[in-house]
Amino acid sequence: MKDCGTGSGVERVDAMDYALRLVAEIKENRSDFAIGICGSGQMMAITANRFPFMRATLLHTPAESVHAREHGDANMLVLGADTLDDDDAEHILKTFLDTADLGVQSRGQVDRV
DSSP states (O other): OOOOSOSOSSSOOOHHHHHHHHHHHHHTTSOSOEEEEESSSHHHHHHHTTSTTOOEEEOSSHHHHHHHHHHHOOOEEEEETTTOOHHHHHHHHHHHHHOOOOOOGGGGGGGGO
């Protein structure tokens, strides 16, 4: 596990810069998953999903984690620090990491759309 964060939860930073650090970890096969946390989570998810090998998902409930992993093979979890309390975020993270991809065969179809 590698921390690509600011080292401080106090200062405001550009979430896109940190999303790109997480994308690089996956692109270079240094990590299988990334976890991004920013104010709303929106900018990290949008930034990461610009890359075809990324499947970033902004989640609000553990149930969403199950669907994102099983059916979407999500490889990046994004959480909104301003929208979730610590207990909910921890439960979403645990569910995300404990849920396996179902191996949906249609994933390769995306390039043909």
